[in-house]
Amino acid sequence: MPVEVGVRMNVAPVRTEGQRAALAIVTLMGLEYANEVKRLMKTSRPTGRVYRRGRKTHVASAPGQPPAPDTGDLVKSIRTQTRVDEDLVVVEAGSALKKARWLEFGAARVTATGATWILFPRPAWGPAMQTIRANSRGIAVEALRRSGLVTQEIVRGW
Secondary structure, three states, X not given: OOEEEEEEOOOOOOOOHHHHHHHHHHHHHHHHHHHHHHHHHHOOOOOOOEEEEOOEEEEOOOOOOOOOOOOOHHHHHOEEEEEEEOOEEEEEEEOOOHHHHHHHHOXXXXXXXXXXXXXXXXXXXXXXXXXXXXXXXXXXXHXXXXXXOOOHHHHHHO
């Protein structure tokens, strides 16, 4: 379930200061996005169904809440990858697990007996993107500061 965040630009090998800046900004945006998704899941205050699996008791998230980690495999599966694609610097953040999509958007199945099974959405990726958009200016400034492309004096002026 990769979500792409990118900046379009003219790219030769990333050599110019502007290109290095775009690469730094997009890379940090992707990392912050993935970290925000993980944070939402880890700090979820679930109010859904309570069930036992062996000796462990788990409280599931209710519809509309970020997924509550049970085994932790979803949180651990979240990855980012930055690439330069022709004139675009792209960072992908996502999980290869099918349940990432099911939890974010919901799912419905009809069983062999004809019963309908519905999983209502438990979004984390969409709310995380809203947070990143709201903080994008600060993230961009931090990426430039970390990359050494701007001085502290210039950062204070932004």
